[in-house]
Amino acid sequence: MPTQASPEVPGAAGVLLQTRDLTKEFRGFRAVSDVSLSVVEGTVHALVGPNGAGKTTLFNLLTGFLAPTSGEILLGGRDITGMQPEQIAHLGIARSFQITSLFDQMSAVDHVELALASPTGLGYRFWRSSKQMRQFRPRALELLDQVGLADRSGAAAGSLAYGQKRALELALALALDPRLLLLDEPTAGMGLEDVDRTIALVKKVSDGRTVVFVDHNMHVVGSLADTVTVLQSGQVLAEGTYEKVRNDEKVITAYLGQAGEQHV
Numbered sequence: 001m002p003t004q005a006s007p008e009v010p011g012a013a014g015v016l017l018q019t020r021d022l023t024k025e026f027r028g029f030r031a032v033s034d035v036s037l038s039v040v041e042g043t044v045h046a047l048v049g050p051n052g053a054g055k056t057t058l059f060n061l062l063t064g065f066l067a068p069t070s071g072e073i074l075l076g077g078r079d080i081t082g083m084q085p086e087q088i089a090h091l092g093i094a095r096s097f098q099i100t101s102l103f104d105q106m107s108a109v110d111h112v113e114l115a116l117a118s119p120t121g122l123g124y125r126f127w128r129s130s131k132q133m134r135q136f137r138p139r140a141l142e143l144l145d146q147v148g149l150a151d152r153s154g155a156a157a158g159s160l161a162y163g164q165k166r167a168l169e170l171a172l173a174l175a176l177d178p179r180l181l182l183l184d185e186p187t188a189g190m191g192l193e194d195v196d197r198t199i200a201l202v203k204k205v206s207d208g209r210t211v212v213f214v215d216h217n218m219h220v221v222g223s224l225a226d227t228v229t230v231l232q233s234g235q236v237l238a239e240g241t242y243e244k245v246r247n248d249e250k251v252i253t254a255y256l257g258q259a260g261e262q263h264v
């Protein structure tokens, strides 16, 4: 497996994440088909597309939850294709989940301490040792402050409002100080107020960081993304700024074909 990007790849400078002809088949059905994606370091990149376009499958490939049928994934020029999720996380890709993975009884700050401890190897062996965990408390409180949960640090995760749970999950991803932050539908299921709060939050945490996110809400996409990749039937349909893709005839047609979907 190569450890460096091939020097002949055009436009690779400044690219943190690259996929080349990435394909995932499920019993012959191509959920992701020859996707070549370049995510420039320090930018916010949105993946959009109608239901079933392949966004979740692509996310699962990037994080190692699924192995590609063919193609390559490079992180900072290093081939990470086929690596296990833990290895990929260790190399700097963190994902904030759409479905909550929090322990209801555990406090917000304990969650973040555990996330901070896990890359050190302390996480699961010593997490009940409060003395060991205390070293992570100042940073944990900082992260909670960053995501707007400073006053909820002692609250049990189960008692947090939906938007606060999503903010806590973001803090857990940030605890890994990732080179690449993947956000899986950060505003799914949120009311208008939480959506706007989340946009502001993602703007804040994406400063100086590379972010790839999936979202169906085009207000969110337009507010956050430097670049938008539109997928349809597993393939890249269009790519560019939000203004460019929303005026693309192919994109308009793809979305018009889908009843009930928010239009670009």
Ligand SMILES: Nc1ncnc2c1ncn2[C@@H]1O[C@H](COP(=O)(O)OP(=O)(O)OP(=O)(O)O)[C@@H](O)[C@H]1O
Binding pocket: 026, 029, 030, 031, 049, 050, 051, 052, 053, 054, 055, 056, 057, 058
């Ligand atoms: N494990 C699987 N086995 C078989 N088919 C799958 C599997 N996972 C996904 N698919 C199919 O692959 C296609 C892409 O699905 P995917 O969930 O990636 O789309 P999506 O763009 O994330 O959709 P949504 O916006 O609805 O979440 C769909 O047709 C889906 O049914």
